Amino acid sequence: MDSSPLNCRPSPSVRGMTRYVVHPPGRSRIFLVSFAVLATMGLTGCSTFAEPAPAQEALVVEATPMFASDAEASAAAEAAYRNYIDVSDQIARDGGANPERLEALVSQDLYSQQLEEYGDVLAKGLRATGASTFDSFKLESYDPYSGEIRVYVCIRVSSIRVVSKAGADVTPVERPDDLPLQVTFVRESDTGAHLSISASDVWSGKNFC
Secondary structure (H helix, E strand, O other): OOOOHHHOOOOOOOOOOOOOEEEOOOEEEOOOHHHHHHOOOOOOOOOOOOOOOOOOOOOOOOOOOOOOOHHHHHHHHHHHHHHHHHHHHHHHHOOOOOHHHHOOOEOHHHHHHHHHHHHHHHHHOOEEEOOOEEEEEEEEEEOOOOOOEEEEEEEEOOOOEEEOOOOOEOOOOOOOOEEEEEEEEEEOOOOOOOEEEEEEEEOOOOOOO
């Protein structure tokens, strides 16, 4: 059964001022909503007399689910997302300094790209004030064996302002205060239950914020 909001299917990534935006084709870039203004996405042989080899039974490996239930998976994803929001907000308030604090919270590809973006923030002397919040957190899907989790969430950033080195408010006037997102989490390793954010799309269906 389709669990997406209003029974709509997720649409392709679109550009927008969001905490993270997926840019096509094939590459994801994370941008702090505060700093969205900075973003410009064999040989075989046989013998006549050889007897056929006995059929071998396929080896069946019973994998252990990452989480015991959808509810447990959703709770873990929500905790991981809250941790990401708290850490990224603090880095934004610090003007992009020490972005390595995010390394354990996002996939390696996204982390590498984010380092570049925070370097730009530092170079421009920008910083953020305030803190973002989120709500309407809803599980879309959970694969118990791969550990991939997809959720819907509304990010709210109305209290965040972007401040220049001179102390002027340079928050883009067109920045939306609330954005509906579809976020994907992946298992960090085959043996652990640590989740990392691997992608996030702006939901282009009916706004559920």
